[in-house]
Amino acid sequence: MRISTQAASQAALSDLMRAQREAYDARQQLASGKKAPDLKGYANSAETIIAAKAAQKRSESFVGANERVLNRLEIQDLAYQELSTAATDLRTALTTNDGSFMMDKVQEVFDRASAALNMRFNGSFVFGGRRTDAVPFTADTIADLQAAVPDVSATFQNAADRQTTKIEETITIDVNATASEVGTELMASIERIADFNAGPDGPFDGQITENQQAFLETELANIISAFDTINVAMAENGARQKQLEGSITGHEKRSDYLEIMVAGIEDADMAEAATRFQQAQTAVQVSAQTFSRLSQISLLNYL
CATH class of the missing domain: 1.20.1330.10 (f41 fragment of flagellin, N-terminal domain)
Known part of the structure; x- marks a missing residue:
């Protein structure tokens, strides 16, 4: 039970971190209007x-x-x-x-x-x-x-x-x-x-x-x-x-x-970025709540 709970907590933490990263990326796009902060973020399009x-x-x-x-x-x-x-x-x-x-x-x-x-x-x-x-x-x-x-x-x-x-x-x-x-x-x-x-x-x-x-x-x-x-x-x-x-x-x-x-390569779709930001924020809240509940689970609750 304890091993399973630890694995679930790690999975929830991973989900939380991913949601936070997606929220950050979306927020950066909304602030800058660009898809990425530097050329590394454009991969093969950088040379173009x-x-x-x-x-x-x-x-x-x-x-x-x-x-x-x-x-x-x-x-x-x-x-x-x-x-x-x-x-x-x-x-x-x-x-x-x-x-x-x-x-x-x-x-x-x-x-x-x-x-x-x-x-x-x-x-x-x-x-x-x-x-x-x-x-x-x-x-x-x-x-x-x-x-x-x-x-x-x-x-x-x-x-x-x-x-x-x-x-x-x-x-x-x-x-x-x-x-x-x-x-x-x-x-x-x-x-x-x-x-x-x-x-x-x-x-x-x-x-x-x-x-x-x-x-x-x-x-x-x-x-x-x-x-x-x-x-x-x-x-x-x-x-x-x-x-x-x-x-x-x-x-x-x-x-x-x-x-x-x-601009077609660099500029972010602001409507899409706003939607992703809202979705990411929701995901952060859900993941945080899930991680918090899993972190409080103990065998003592079942004794």
Whole structure:
């Protein structure tokens, strides 16, 4: 009788401990919302969780980096608009019959174009290519263009290579064209106009002469070419903006999908956890009462 009672007590104690453990696990799930407190609790799914979270972090990193680049492209677009407008204004100035204020307009175009070519974003020159810490266009005046040796190309100090950025694991794009790529033609035209103005057929003052008209008609073709170069680069910048927007959307969707996938593995069913907790609590009470009664049984009760 005594041996049987001891075995029953041990069984009741085991039931009590199991019920307490189940109650604790259920309570932890209710508190954390997770099925397990650490990766060990997910067994074979642990590797999937680790890989998914790493991929999600990479996607979130790409989103942040691409958004910064997209902000820069918006600044670049403003610079391209300024350059395009400057080229348009110069072309308009060369079609007049009165040259009285032509060089004033040329000076204005130079100033606007210079500022655009040296535009910055977060302290970096956007037209500097890989060299973002140095002024890409160094001429301060039209006279500097005229004095440049061997030509105006000497006033461009940007890097030869464009700056690039990685927007996907396997996709790298150019961030922008360089100052020399988009500005050389326009600045060369300004330099030729200034040279002509200072030459034997100048200056442009009052009614345009035949020689001046012939020169301006030739130079108009160069300005149109400069305008086209700027607008092509501006279109490329717009295409990069669209590409980046698509990349950001893709990374955000990928991150959301991975978050849902991980949640499907990690997150506890709160309704189920609450039910199990109530059942476990009941089991703890019953097991405790059973163990308590068995612990009090003695042969003396039967003598």
